[in-house]
Amino acid sequence: MSSKKPKKADLRRQTSLSNIKRKDVKIPEGISFSFRYYQEDKNKFSIGGRDARYLASLLRRLRDLSQLKAEEVINNQSKSLRCHIINWQDTTEPNGFGIPNEDQLVNIPYQFQISANEYGRVHGFFSENVFYIVWLDPDHNLYS
Template sequence: MKALSGLSVQEVLRNRSSSLKCHPIKWEDTSEDGFGLPNEDQLVDTPYQFSLSSNEHGRVHGFFIDDVFYIVWLDPQHQLYSG
């Protein structure tokens, strides 16, 4: 997590590491239809998920505002994507 916090937004989004795997969340492919936050449509441009290691610790879900990633959910069991 410490190394990840030193990366820019673009470095996180372009990283193709097998352990990071940062990509947008497609709500239509998930068990949810959003984060359930008040004013979510005004706060969240693109929801993202990433992993901290190769499938060992699940996923982190959230969104960027400027250069800050706001964590909404920790998903250790990969429950957002049922498949």
Template sequence: MSKIRKSTPPIGNLSISQAKQLAEQKAKELINFSFKYLDGIHQKFCYHPHSNTYFVEVLDRVKNLSALTKQELLSNRSPSLKAHPINWTDTTESCFGFPKETDIVDIPYQFSINRNEHGRVHGFFIYNTFYVVWLDKMHNLYS
């Protein structure tokens, strides 16, 4: 006898209570990281000249942040993390510059790798996945 699987309804057909429950569940999920949109050849954010030590610092930060939820990351006011939205009008760039960006990116964010020594990571969230776009060791986004 085969088992019948109940399918979950699409998001658009959820009741209000189901939508709230789904949102609460998503808020409790830990952050994932993706490098799908990583731009390592951008003139200002090229990561090829950086040392192995730099990448160890980046991976350590990503590992540590993977223990947080998106809400925990964005509400954290630690001076060593400095996680916040990017306001393009305050930067040297007007956007990330990849195809269909306006359809994909709602709010660009950044966080520090550590206290000013190794720069920032710039990217955006889709649900609980942070898509890394630029590794900005030299703080070039704001200079």
């Protein structure tokens, strides 16, 4: 039976990783975003064909909101954010998001705008301090 010697690169990696001391860094509080339930297959809520400015605005909005707690986002009265509850009866989707186990997952559906009317809305729900994005609605199609 032959024993192979580890390669030098492997030895360096093992040595360097074992000498690293982990620092305990306190992660700032704020909401996180998840795309676990994101639905890209609905034409009504498609971002296909959007330019880089749309994506940049969306990422800036998510970054800025991640500095806040869920309660701060929900209770924010800013006209540029306009976060509010979705009342399904008033929408083009009266049956909700249509995700599996929605009645157990979604306590209250919310929407907020990306920027003042220019790039539409983000629709989803909170679970603790995570906002699950279900739809991106650049054309304001949730309400007729």
